[in-house]
Amino acid sequence: MRRRSDQQQQQQLPITLGRREMAGSVDLPVVDLASPDVRAAADAVRKACVEHGFFYVSNHGVDGALLEAVFAESRRFFPQAMDGKMALRRGSNHRGYTPPYAEKLDAASEFTGSAAGDLKESFYIGPDLNRWPSEELFPSWKDTMELYHSTTLAVGERILSLIALSLDLDAEFFHKIGALNCPSAFVRLLHYPGEVNESDRGNYGASAHSDYGMITLLATDGTPGLQICREKDRHPQVWEDVPHIDGTLIVNIGDLLERWTNCLFRSTLHQVVAVGKERYSVALFLDPNPDIVVRCFESCCNEANPPRFPPIKSGDYLKERLSATYK
Ligand SMILES: O=C(O)CCC(=O)C(=O)O
Numbered sequence: 623m624r625r626r627s628d629q630q631q632q633q634q635l636p637i638t639l640g641r642r643e644m645a646g647s648v649d650l651p652v653v654d655l656a657s658p659d660v661r662a663a664a665d666a667v668r669k670a671c672v673e674h675g676f677f678y679v680s681n682h683g684v685d686g687a688l689l690e691a692v693f694a695e696s697r698r699f700f701p702q703a704m705d706g707k708m709a710l711r712r713g714s715n716h717r718g719y720t721p722p723y724a725e726k727l728d729a730a731s732e733f734t735g736s737a738a739g740d741l742k743e744s745f746y747i748g749p750d751l752n753r754w755p756s757e758e759l760f761p762s763w764k765d766t767m768e769l770y771h772s773t774t775l776a777v778g779e780r781i782l783s784l785i786a787l788s789l790d791l792d793a794e795f796f797h798k799i800g801a802l803n804c805p806s807a808f809v810r811l812l813h814y815p816g817e818v819n820e821s822d823r824g825n826y827g828a829s830a831h832s833d834y835g836m837i838t839l840l841a842t843d844g845t846p847g848l849q850i851c852r853e854k855d856r857h858p859q860v861w862e863d864v865p866h867i868d869g870t871l872i873v874n875i876g877d878l879l880e881r882w883t884n885c886l887f888r889s890t891l892h893q894v895v896a897v898g899k900e901r902y903s904v905a906l907f908l909d910p911n912p913d914i915v916v917r918c919f920e921s922c923c924n925e926a927n928p929p930r931f932p933p934i935k936s937g938d939y940l941k942e943r944l945s946a947t948y949k
């Protein structure tokens with residue numbers, strides 16, 4: 623069931639802002655993960671990945687109560703004093719807290735204020751070796767986050783099997799090549815501030831970027847802000863709002879899947895703009911096992927359309943992309 627506000631449904635005329643043009647809301651497809659017609663679901667996924675690189679999934683099996691529990695933990699964690707959060711600061715193994723300005727997703731961001739990076743703060747949870755807040759203060763954090771990690775990882779694996787079918791590969795393809803043996807799967811809790819300082823006017827919650835790996839599954843608290851740009855090389859760039867649809871998760875394709883498919887599937891540029899209202903979201907980044915070599919699928923290249931990227935080891939690629947955004 624799709625529910626949108628009247629305002630979101632209204633046809634909006636493009637507004638040009640410098641190098642950017644705002645064009646209202648995008649109407650992305652919804653793929654029903656419980657559909658008994660798996661072939662039709664795979665075809666819908668393929669169309670969505672080719673045309674948008676973004677889609678929604680419904681009937682995904684993530685319990686609303688679990689999602690609410692994750693948001694409740696997040697809403698308790700981020701308002702804490704900075705020194706408590708910094709005690710859990712993200713280390714070299716990419717788990718833990720990242721403060722505001724720690725990450726700049728768009729190195730070429732046109733925002734030239736004093737801040738070094740994006741407005742958001744976040745907390746990463748990996749498959750193991752995690753940093754947990756004190757059990758005394760957050761007694762249900764660990765169980766909630768571990769359950770959310772395993773549940774969304776299973777949803778991600780189901781989506782990857784539809785993606786494999788959509789590329790005429792075996793449904794178990796990503797399992798069979800080992801991409802899902804200890805996959806690099808990270809839950810990321812995100813918090814965007816409501817009010818911003820004068821010096822931050824024009825800064826982004828998350829500046830323009832594409833995700834790095836295979837797929838991302840995103841849940842938001844319904845606050846707007848997420849936008850996509852489908853033609854990154856078009857000028858001015860056209861940015862469209864991604865409306866929240868109750869009960870769905872947003873799925874987007876990452877750069878490694880774009881490389882695997884020789885750009886048949888789009889790893890679409892996206893950003894989160896500040897909307898003057900506090901915003902919480904939770905992402906699951908599902909990336910291949912670090913040892914997997916990502917080289918163009920045979921079905922995605924031929925003499926007339928040769929591979930656009932050299933083969934690359936997933937771990938090397940992800941490490942380089944991450945180190946380029948964290949200062
Ligand atoms: O918070 C959101 O809606 C998007 C976050 C995002 O794009 C990211 O963390 O890569």
Ligand SMILES: [Fe+2]
Binds near residue numbers: 832833892
């Ligand atoms: Fe992203």
